[in-house]
Structures are given as C-alpha cells and as structure tokens.
Amino acid sequence: MPDLLIELFSEEIPARMQKRAGEDLQKLVTNGLVEAGLTYGSAAVFTTPRRLTLALDDMLAASPRQVEERKGPKADAPEKAIEGFLRGAELTRDQLEERDTPKGKVFFAKIEKPGRPAAEIVAEVLEQTIRNFPWPKSMRWGTGSLKWVRPLHSILCVISDEAGAEVVPLTIDGIAAGNTTRGHRFLAPAEIEVSGFEDYQDKLARAFVVLGPAARADTIWHDATNMAFAAGLEVVEDPGLLAEVAGLVEYPVVLMGRIGADFLGLPPEVLQTSMKEHQKFFSVRNPKSGQIERFVTVANRTTADEGATILAGNEKVLGARLSDAKFFWDNDLRTVTSGAGMETWVKALENVTFHNKLGTQAELIDRMATLSRELAPLVGADADEAEQAARVAKADLSSEMVYEFPELQGLMGSYYARKAGMSDAVADAAKDHYAPLGPSDDVPTEPVSIAVALAEKIDKLTGFWAIDEKPTGSKDPFALRRAALGVIRILVENDLSVQTRLTLNEGFNAHAVNVARAMDILKLQEGWQDDQIDNLLSFIHDRLKVYLRDQGIRHDIIDACIAMDGSDDLTLLVKRARALSETLKTDDGENLIQGFKRANNILSQAEEADGVEYSFGADPKFAETEAEKDLFAALDKAEAKITPAMAAQDFSTAMAAMADLRGPIDAFFEAVQVNADNPTVRRNRLNLLSRIRTICSAVADLTKLDG
Numbered sequence: 001m002p003d004l005l006i007e008l009f010s011e012e013i014p015a016r017m018q019k020r021a022g023e024d025l026q027k028l029v030t031n032g033l034v035e036a037g038l039t040y041g042s043a044a045v046f047t048t049p050r051r052l053t054l055a056l057d058d059m060l061a062a063s064p065r066q067v068e069e070r071k072g073p074k075a076d077a078p079e080k081a082i083e084g085f086l087r088g089a090e091l092t093r094d095q096l097e098e099r100d101t102p103k104g105k106v107f108f109a110k111i112e113k114p115g116r117p118a119a120e121i122v123a124e125v126l127e128q129t130i131r132n133f134p135w136p137k138s139m140r141w142g143t144g145s146l147k148w149v150r151p152l153h154s155i156l157c158v159i160s161d162e163a164g165a166e167v168v169p170l171t172i173d174g175i176a177a178g179n180t181t182r183g184h185r186f187l188a189p190a191e192i193e194v195s196g197f198e199d200y201q202d203k204l205a206r207a208f209v210v211l212g213p214a215a216r217a218d219t220i221w222h223d224a225t226n227m228a229f230a231a232g233l234e235v236v237e238d239p240g241l242l243a244e245v246a247g248l249v250e251y252p253v254v255l256m257g258r259i260g261a262d263f264l265g266l267p268p269e270v271l272q273t274s275m276k277e278h279q280k281f282f283s284v285r286n287p288k289s290g291q292i293e294r295f296v297t298v299a300n301r302t303t304a305d306e307g308a309t310i311l312a313g314n315e316k317v318l319g320a321r322l323s324d325a326k327f328f329w330d331n332d333l334r335t336v337t338s339g340a341g342m343e344t345w346v347k348a349l350e351n352v353t354f355h356n357k358l359g360t361q362a363e364l365i366d367r368m369a370t371l372s373r374e375l376a377p378l379v380g381a382d383a384d385e386a387e388q389a390a391r392v393a394k395a396d397l398s399s400e401m402v403y404e405f406p407e408l409q410g411l412m413g414s415y416y417a418r419k420a421g422m423s424d425a426v427a428d429a430a431k432d433h434y435a436p437l438g439p440s441d442d443v444p445t446e447p448v449s450i451a452v453a454l455a456e457k458i459d460k461l462t463g464f465w466a467i468d469e470k471p472t473g474s475k476d477p478f479a480l481r482r483a484a485l486g487v488i489r490i491l492v493e494n495d496l497s498v499q500t501r502l503t504l505n506e507g508f509n510a511h512a513v514n515v516a517r518a519m520d521i522l523k524l525q526e527g528w529q530d531d532q533i534d535n536l537l538s539f540i541h542d543r544l545k546v547y548l549r550d551q552g553i554r555h556d557i558i559d560a561c562i563a564m565d566g567s568d569d570l571t572l573l574v575k576r577a578r579a580l581s582e583t584l585k586t587d588d589g590e591n592l593i594q595g596f597k598r599a600n601n602i603l604s605q606a607e608e609a610d611g612v613e614y615s616f617g618a619d620p621k622f623a624e625t626e627a628e629k630d631l632f633a634a635l636d637k638a639e640a641k642i643t644p645a646m647a648a649q650d651f652s653t654a655m656a657a658m659a660d661l662r663g664p665i666d667a668f669f670e671a672v673q674v675n676a677d678n679p680t681v682r683r684n685r686l687n688l689l690s691r692i693r694t695i696c697s698a699v700a701d702l703t704k705l706d707g
Contacts, residue, residue, distance in 0.1 A: 001041070002161040004056040004122060005197045007181055008130065011050070011150035015247030017136060018047040018213065021149070024134055025052050032125035037063030038118055046211045048250045050185070053211065055197040059159075062115040072096065072107035082107065118159055123170040123177075126157060130172055144173035156181050160196035183207020184251050186301050208251040208301075217246040223254035224296045228284045231256070235296060236283040241276055248280065249300040255307040256284065256296050257315050263322040267415055268292045270325050273405050278321045279314065328400040332412075333419055335399075341420045345398035346391065352398075357467040364459065365391055367510040371455035374506045378498050379454070381447035382425075389429035390452045392417055396430070410434050425449070436486050439550075443490050453490055454503070457483040462507030465536045484543040491570045492547075500540065501568040504533050537568055544570060553581045556706045563701035572649055579651035580700050588662040589655070593705055595665035596696050599689040600703060602674055606686050615694070618687035622680060627664075627671035628688070634664035635691050642698055654699050665692060 006029065013021065022045040030043055033056075041058030072085040075098050086093065089109045096107045131146065138147040146152065157168040157177040170177040180191045181200070188207035194200040201211055210216045221235075221242060228235045246252070259271065268285065271292040275281035284294040295318065299310050336342055349361035358364070372390035376383040396402045396413035413430030425448040432449040433456050435441055444453045460483045464470065471480050491498055508529050545558050561567065561576045583589035607613055620632040641657035674689065676682045696702055 001058040002061055002118065002159045003196060004040070004054075004059050004118075005156065005158045005160070005194070005200055006054045006126060007154075007156035007200070008052045008152060009050060009154040009156065009181055010148060010152045013047070013049055013052070013149055013247075015049070015244045017149060018049070018052075018247045019243075021052055021133075021135070022047040022054075025054050025129065028129040028133070029054055029125055030056070032128060033059070033121060036116070036121045036125065037066065038121050047213055047247070048209060048211065048216075049248060050250065051181070053200075059118060061161075062117050063121060065115045066113040068111045068113065070109045070111060072109055074103070075105035075107060085109070119166060119168045122157065122159065122168050126155075126168070126170060126177075127172055130155075146173040146175075154178065154181065156194070156200075158194065158196065165195040183209050184301070187251065210251060213243070213246050216249065216252050217242050220246060220252045220254060220298055223252075224256075224282055227254060227256045227296070228294075231284075231294070232286075233284045233294060234287050236272060236285055236292070238276065238282065241280065241282065245280055245282075245298050249298055251300060251302075253299040253302055253307065254296060255299055255311050255314075256294055257311045257318075258294055259292065260315075260319050260322065263319075263326055264291060264293065266322070266325060266329055267412075269408060269411055270329065270401065270405070271322070273408060274321055274325045275318065277405070279318055281314075281318070324404070325401070328404055332399045332401050332416060336416045336420045342392045342395040342416060345395040348398040349394065355463070355467075357469075358463045361394060361397065365394055367459050367463075368393070368452065368455045370510050371459060371503075371506055372451045375451045375454050375498075375503065376447070378503075379447050379450045379494075379496055381451045385423065385425055386429075386448050386451040388422070389426040389433075389448050390455055392420075392422065392426065393430045393433045393452055393456070429453075436489055437482070439485065443486075443493050445494060450490055450494060450496070454487060457486045457490075458503055458507040459510060461487070461536060461540075462504055462510070465532050466508060470539070480539075481543060484540045485547060487540065488544050488547055488570055492574050495571060497569055497571050499568055500570055501533060501537060504536055505529075508533065540570070541567070544573070548574065548577055553577055554706075556704055557581050557584065557700075560700040560702060560704040563704055575649070576651045576700060579655045582652070583655040583659050584705075586659060588659040592659055592662040592665065592696075593702060595662060595669065596692060596702050598669060599665065599692045603686060603689040603693060606675070614683065614686040614690045616687065616690075618684055618691050622684040624681060625671050627667045628685070631664045631668045631688065634661055635688075635695060639695050642695060646698055651699070658696055658699050661692070661696070 006025075008025070026043055026045040030040070033040065038060050040056045040060070042056070044055050046053040046055075070089055072089075073081045082093075085107070086096075089111055091109050091111070096109055098105050099108055130148075130152075133148070135147075135149045138149055139151075140147050141151045152175060155170065155172065155175055155177040156179060157170060158179050159166045159168060165179060167179050168177055179195070180193050181204070182189055182191055183204060184207055188209075190207075192203050192207060194203060204211055210219065224235050263271065268283070268291060272283040275283055275295050279295075279297070282296040283292045284296055285292045295314075297311070297314050299307055303310065335344055338344075346362065346365060349365065352361040353359075354361050354364045368390040369387045372381075372386040373383045375381075376386040393410070393413060396409055396416055399412060399416065401412050402409045410431050410433065414427040417427035417430050418424070425446060428446055429444075429449040429452040432444040432446070433452040435453060436443050444450050460478065461480060464478055464480055469478065476482075487500070490496070491500075541558075541562050545555055548558055549555060557580050558577050561573055561580060564576070567573050584593065603614060618632070620629060623629045623632060638657045638661050642654045645651070645654040645657065672685065674682065674685045676685065
C-alpha cells in the first residue's frame with residue numbers, strides 16, 4: 001500500500017502558530033481523505049519555522065467502488081417527477097427497478113460510483129485544505145488570491161510505493177506540486193529531490209534541518225544544561241520558552257553568554273523576565289546564590305568562529321535592555337527609600353480606576369485593609385501587620401518596573417517592601433496576595449499572606465456580586481471563578497476553619513457605599529444583601545464541586561454534605577465529603593445507604609399516610625424479635641460514638657460508626673415486617689426507623705446520594 005508525503009514550504013511561520021497549524025493540517029487532510037473513501041494506516045505531522053509536513057502510511061491506492069441504492073417516486077407518479085429523479089440519479093428509465101411496498105409500487109435506483117485513484121482524491125483534498133486553512137492571521141502576496149500565514153513558496157506532494165514515487169498533479173495560484181524541497185536557509189539552501197518520507201527525513205537531516213519540534217527542544221535543553229553544568233551553573237526551567245525557541249530554529253545551536261557585572265545586582269526575576277520577553281534567552285543561575293549570572297541563546301546556524309560574533313551582538317543588545325531595567329530599579333529604590341516610602345505609590349493609585357462601579361485602586365486598598373484586619377484573628381495573623389500588608393500589597397502597580405513588566409506585580413512589591421524596612425511577613429504578603437492564579441499554583445501559607453490573599457479575593461467576589469457582574473456561561477471577564485477557587489484552596493489546603501458566610505458579609509459591608517448605590521439604581525428590596533450572599537455562597541459551592549470532583553469525589557456526595565448545617569465552613573465541608581466518600585467505597589458503607597433509603601422510604605410513606613411524624617418513643621420493650629433488639633442496641637452504640645465525634649468534627653469516626661449499622665439494619669429488614677397488625681408494635685417499629693434516619697442524617701443528608 002502506498003505512502004503519502006505532503007510538505008507546505010513557506011517563509012517563517014510564527015512559533016506560536018506552528019503546533020496548531022500541524023494539527024489542523026493533519027485533521028483537514030485525513031478527514032477529507034476518509035470522507036472520500038481513502039483510508040490509511042497511521043499519520044504523523046512535523047513542523048519547523050518554514051514547513052508543515054504530513055506523512056501517511058499504508059494509504060489505499062484508490063477509493064473502493066460504491067453502490068448506493070436510492071428510493072424514487074411511485075410507479076404511477078407524474079412523469080415530470082420520474083424524470084426529475086432520473087436526472088438527479090443520472091440514470092435512464094430502463095435502469096430503474098420497480099418494487100412492491102406497503103405504499104404501492106415504487107421505483108428504486110442503484111447508483112454505482114467507481115473507485116477513484118488516490119492521486120486524484122489527494123489533489124482535491126489538499127487544494128481545499130490549502131485554500132481554506134484556518135490561520136489565525138493570513139496574508140496575500142503578489143497578484144494571486146491565495147492567503148497563507150506567510151508567502152507559500154512550494155508544495156511537495158508525493159505518493160510512493162515499491163514501484164516508485166508519483167508526484168500528485170496539483171497547481172494552486174501558480175504553485176505546482178513537486179517532489180522537491182529545500183534544506184536550511186543558510187547552511188544548505190539548494191533544492192533537494194525526495195522519493196518518500198524516509199528519504200525526505202534523511203536528506204533534510206543532512207541539510208541541517210531537524211524536522212521534529214520535540215527533537216529540537218530536546219537538543220536545546222540537553223546542550224544548554226550540559227554547558228551550564230560545565231560552568232558550575234544551572235539553567236532555569238521554562239517549558240513555554242523552550243517550546244517557543246524550538247519553533248524559531250530549524251537547526252539549533254546553543255551558545256552561552258555573560259551578563260554585564262553592572263546588572264548582576266538586579267533581582268533574578270527582573271533579569272529572567274527581561275531576557276525572556278525581549279531576547280528569548282534562557283536564564284542561567286548560580287545554584288549556591290540563586291543569582292542569575294549568564295544566559296543561553298539559541299542560534300539557527302553554525303559559524304566559523306563558533307558563535308563568537310553572535311554572542312557579542314547578543315550581549316550588546318542585552319546590555320541595552322538591562323540598562324533600561326536597571327534605570328527602573330534604581331528609580332523605584334529611590335522612591336521607596338525616601339521619607340514617604342511606598343505611600344507615594346499608594347497615593348498615586350487614587351487616580352487609577354479599579355472598576356467604574358467599584359471605585360479606584362486606592363478604594364480597593366482601603367477595603368482590603370479593612371477585610372484583612374477582620375480576617376487576621378481567624379487565620380492566626382497579627383491584625384496590624386495584616387492591615388499594613390494590605391495597604392502596600394498593590395503599591396508596586398505605580399512603580400516603573402511593573403509598568404514595564406506587568407507580570408512582575410506583587411513580586412516587585414515584596415522587594416520594595418523589604419527595601420522600605422517592612423517585615424518579611426508584609427513583604428511576602430505583597431508577593432503572595434494574588435496567589436493562587438491557577439489550579440496548580442502554590443497557595444499562601446503564612447498567616448499575614450493568607451489574610452491579605454483572602455481579602456483580595458473576597459473583595460473581588462462580593463464587589464462584582466454587589467454590582468451584578470456575575471459570570472455567565474463561559475464568560476468570566478473578571479476571573480471570579482478563579483477567585484472563588486482561590487478562596488477554597490487557601491482555606492482547605494491550610495486547614496483553616498472559617499465561616500465563609502461571615503467573611504462574605506464583611507466583604508459586602510466593605511462595599512457598603514457601592515451596595516447602597518446599586519440598591520438605589522436597581523431599586524432592590526430589603527434583604528437583598530442576604531440573598532446575594534446566599535447566591536455567592538452557592539457559586540462558591542459550585543466551584544468546590546469542581547475542585548473535589550477533580551479529586552475523585554462524586555457530585556452527589558458533595559451535595560449530601562452541602563445540605564448540612566455549617567456548610568459555609570469550606571474546610572469542614574471538604575473533610576466531611578472526603579470521609580463520606582471513603583466510607584462509601586466500602587461494602588458496608590455502600591450497602592448501608594440502601595438500608596437507610598429503604599428505612600426512609602417506608603417511614604416517609606407511613607408519615608404521609610397517617611398524617612403524623614414518627615420521631616419519638618421507640619422503646620426496646622416492644623421489640624418482638626432478636627433482630628429488633630439487636631438494632632436498638634446497635635443504634636445506641638452508634639449514637640454514643642457519632643454524637644461526640646461530630647461535636648469534635650471527627651468525621652471519619654462518625655462515618656465508620658454509621659457504616660457499622662449496615663449489618664443490624666439488613667438483619668432487621670430480613671426478619672421484621674414494619675407494618676405489623678398490632679398498632680403499638682407498628683408505631684414502635686416506625687419510630688425505630690426514625691432513629692435510623694436521625695442518627696444517619698447527623699452525618700450527612702443521605703437522601704441526596706444517587707442509587
């Protein structure tokens with residue numbers, strides 16, 4: 001079976017577009033071939049800055065012959081209807097078959113579609129792919145109508161088998177498909193003729209082109225780390241930068257340069273950010289001091305002087321870039337070490353809008369300071385220190401360094417806070433108060449940082465809830481889902497027991513002016529704030545479900561725990577859900593739920609039928625069977641364990657005691673008929689079922705569980 005090789009050779013494709021472009025090429029071509037009846041064995045796609053390559057193995061040499069049966073009009077239909085059917089099917093009257101059906105005689109046609117050679121199908125599919133390729137941005141050049149990300153120079157399209165290679169006949173805007181490509185732009189620019197994928201890959205390798213992006217990334221990382229290790233240093237890991245640089249070169253050559261001595265005093269993060277954003281350099285640090293001392297750059301070619309000229313040019317450009325960074329750093333330091341300290345920057349934030357309905361950044365800082373002081377005793381932080389940290393946490397937004405590198409906000413604040421003579425706790429809070437920004441980010445662990453991080457997120461949630469700017473569908477422009485997840489992770493992962501409803505209430509109080517304005521504008525009713533807090537707490541619970549579901553805890557287990565009192569204490573809620581989840585993984589736990597639901601159903605039906613509530617008065621003296629007596633004893637024993645365990649928030653012990661009821665409950669239902677003829681015995685048994693419901697419901701609302 002033949003193989004197919006396609007290469008689209010162009011000017012440089014932006015690195016950020018290459019991976020998606022390779023995936024789109026494979027999807028569009030393979031889907032088109034399969035729809036036309038041309039199947040294949042396997043597919044592989046490769047990308048470099050100048051080419052998209054697709055290789056298919058074991059493709060059919062032609063599409064199979066197809067026979068389609070098409071139902072036509074009735075035999076006695078008007079002649080024009082029959083003629084129309086014949087034209088559509090491209091048949092004559094004598095080719096129709098007349099059959100009896102429940103609705104009378106009907107014409108049927110068999111339409112045969114002969115197989116088509118692979119080259120013909122490939123040409124059609126590839127032309128459609130190229131003309132409709134979904135580039136995020138594309139351009140036209142010359143006088144043609146074709147659009148591509150950069151000018152397309154050549155199309156290689158070859159079908160090969162044991163008998164040889166065949167060029168697919170295809171021309172698009174004057175570009176005729178062929179069997180040639182070119183190697184490295186500088187090191188091997190001559191035309192290369194190929195006969196198949198293996199030949200193509202081998203000849204490109206000899207022409208200084210590493211075809212696979214993963215292979216280029218591996219080469220870069222291997223050479224860079226070895227070079228740094230030889231100098232007693234280490235390369236700072238950056239997977240995103242590594243992938244980007246691998247998309248900038250076809251033949252990676254790693255070079256290591258030096259950073260000027262004047263710049264070594266800059267914070268490592270400033271050096272790393274400046275080199276990454278402006279020059280696409282990897283940072284190389286001293287593992288002993290943590291200071292970044294050198295850089296790694298990746299050239300796209302070898303040179304006679306082994307990269308000396310390239311390094312000299314890069315070091316010169318880097319010096320100019322770092323001179324700017326040093327200028328910002330020095331200016332910022334003069335500001336924070338002056339008499340006013342960081343207050344100058346905080347004052348400047350009075351003129352910076354946070355949100356047109358929620359005031360300025362300075363007003364946000366005031367609210368955060370108030371909230372941080374309220375939260376401090378709940379998380380074990382000093383109230384004065386937490387308030388001070390909240391007041392300077394966002395001050396660096398006015399700094400020159402953060403203006404140049406916004407991604408360093410918070411981090412630069414921690415440097416400046418230390419330079420201003422503030423405590424480590426305050427400085428750390430400036431760095432950590434945005435965290436966590438993603439599901440895999442670390443959460444703050446120091447009390448002051450926790451207080452300020454919670455205040456920042458609670459203010460955001462309550463503020464946007466107050467002005468009715470909630471997330472809708474997939475839209476979340478203010479990252480409120482991320483803020484809610486941040487609150488959850490900070491509380492749960494630090495094992496902090498905080499009544500979330502109270503903290504949300506404090507958040508709304510901090511927004512009192514905005515809330516009042518919103519109520520006036522929207523003419524909201526009394527009690528609106530309580531309704532909003534309930535709504536916001538429900539939103540947080542929804543994010544908690546996502547958080548726990550990722551940890552393997554079922555949604556119905558979470559619902560069973562949320563239904564209990566105190567569900568606004570997220571840490572305890574999670575502990576309860578985890579304990580219940582573990583219990584339900586055991587045979588006793590899973591079977592207990594069935595027994596509980598049976599008891600609850602019988603009891604609920606009896607209460608509805610009798611018009612009374614059976615919730616008191618179960619007495620062992622009315623027990624007629626050993627199974628009843630055993631259940632009384634088991635319930636007494638379980639209650640004696642569950643009540644103190646729940647008071648101590650020891651959910652595991654409580655759940656285990658509840659699961660121990662499985663055996664006595666099963667034995668009871670096997671041996672006892674609840675609706676006995678004797679009304680006293682029946683009432684006693686129903687009250688006994690009520691005890692099952694009461695004791696089990698103290699642990700979680702088991703009626704919410706599936707099954």
